[in-house]
Amino acid sequence: MQIPDLDLQQPRSLKEAWTSLEGDASFDWMGGGTDLLCNYKWGINVPQKVISLRQTVELQGGAGTLAAGRTLYEIQQDPILQKDFPALSYAASVIASPLIRRTATLGGNLLLDTRCWHFNQTLEWRRAHGSCLKAEADVCRVLPYPGNLCVAAYSGDMAPVLLAYGANFVLAGPSGERTVPASNFYAEDGIRRYEDKTQEEILLRAELPKEAGNWTVAYQKLRLRKTFDFPEGGVAAAVLWKDGKVVQARLATTAYASVPCLYPEISASLEGGELTEVHIEAAAEALFLAVRPMKNTSMSPAYRKKMARVLCRRALKACTSDY
Numbered sequence: 001m002q003i004p005d006l007d008l009q010q011p012r013s014l015k016e017a018w019t020s021l022e023g024d025a026s027f028d029w030m031g032g033g034t035d036l037l038c039n040y041k042w043g044i045n046v047p048q049k050v051i052s053l054r055q056t057v058e059l060q061g062g063a064g065t066l067a068a069g070r071t072l073y074e075i076q077q078d079p080i081l082q083k084d085f086p087a088l089s090y091a092a093s094v095i096a097s098p099l100i101r102r103t104a105t106l107g108g109n110l111l112l113d114t115r116c117w118h119f120n121q122t123l124e125w126r127r128a129h130g131s132c133l134k135a136e137a138d139v140c141r142v143l144p145y146p147g148n149l150c151v152a153a154y155s156g157d158m159a160p161v162l163l164a165y166g167a168n169f170v171l172a173g174p175s176g177e178r179t180v181p182a183s184n185f186y187a188e189d190g191i192r193r194y195e196d197k198t199q200e201e202i203l204l205r206a207e208l209p210k211e212a213g214n215w216t217v218a219y220q221k222l223r224l225r226k227t228f229d230f231p232e233g234g235v236a237a238a239v240l241w242k243d244g245k246v247v248q249a250r251l252a253t254t255a256y257a258s259v260p261c262l263y264p265e266i267s268a269s270l271e272g273g274e275l276t277e278v279h280i281e282a283a284a285e286a287l288f289l290a291v292r293p294m295k296n297t298s299m300s301p302a303y304r305k306k307m308a309r310v311l312c313r314r315a316l317k318a319c320t321s322d323y
């Protein structure tokens with residue numbers, strides 16, 4: 001499997017990046033290319049032009065920042081993030097493999113394409129199998145009825161943790177910068193369209209609210225092997241404590257839908273009192289009932305659903321060690 005011939009551009013600034021588009025609609029921004037290049041080898045969504053953002057200065061950031069161009073290894077090793085936002089460093093540390101983390105960027109992780117058993121396959125596999133709605137065919141193989149809705153799973157590990165911290169995303173387009181709440185960014189659509197991003201826009205960084213450091217956040221991930229594998233389910237829990245009581249809570253998941261999800265009603269049920277075993281079990285049960293995994297990853301939907309309860313329980317218990 002070879003990477004097809006592509007026109008590669010390596011702009012050093014945002015201005016150069018947009019100039020290099022030259023009105024071309026068939027292009028991809030590229031961070032580390034750890035997802036995109038695999039897809040190209042498999043004949044998935046190959047554009048005419050690839051614009052690497054690795055040397056684009058506006059995407060680089062120093063210690064403590066969540067600049068889109070920082071590698072996951074940098075996020076994992078950053079002493080400021082480890083101290084103030086340990087769940088972020090932890091989530092970065094359980095992504096893929098050490099080699100991939102040294103190349104993969106935060107921006108690429110947050111904008112990771114959705115995944116499906118019927119889609120992330122070689123061209124030959126897809127041809128033999130009949131392909132799917134997200135690729136060459138016009139019907140979804142996971143949900144053939146009605147078949148016109150793609151249910152590929154969003155499987156990034158950083159987004160649920162950033163949602164739990166209440167993050168915003170800063171985007172830049174030719175007409176300027178704007179800030180979008182991470183909770184409004186993703187659209188529930190496996191064909192990977194965003195609620196709030198145009199094709200030309202570039203993700204510059206994630207930003208956390210000032211008070212984010214006061215929250216206790218924990219992330220739990222389900223995967224086949226303890227390295228290398230995408231999440232089959234992931235739960236982030238966040239709690240803001242005051243005098244041993246929960247002032248505010250957030251629960252977020254990944255890999256259970258085409259978007260990373262927040263669960264405001266379940267979170268609200270945890271607020272206002274102590275976080276006892278009874279509260280934790282009730283929230284874990286509610287999350288178990290809420291998630292709807294599809295038959296589009298390696299593990300069975302039934303097991304992934306069951307594990308949502310376990311991941312939620314573990315993440316909330318991890319938050320109690322701080323109050």
Ligand SMILES: Cc1cc2nc3c(=O)[nH]c(=O)nc-3n(C[C@H](O)[C@H](O)[C@H](O)COP(=O)(O)OP(=O)(O)OC[C@H]3O[C@@H](n4cnc5c(N)ncnc54)[C@H](O)[C@@H]3O)c2cc1C
Pocket residue numbers: 028029030031032033034035036037038053059068069072094095096097100103104105106107108109110111112113155156157158201202203204228229230231
């Ligand atoms: C074997 C293997 C295992 C993996 N395991 C995991 C895992 O466990 N968890 C996980 O979350 N991921 C996993 N990944 C996926 C991937 O490696 C990571 O998500 C990585 O962080 C993607 O970053 P990247 O910079 O390489 O993205 P790229 O491949 O460069 O880009 C991904 C997407 O983001 C867009 N993009 C990138 N940067 C920007 C930007 N600044 N602005 C606008 N668009 C942008 C690209 O156009 C593309 O659509 C795995 C990949 C492999 C190959």
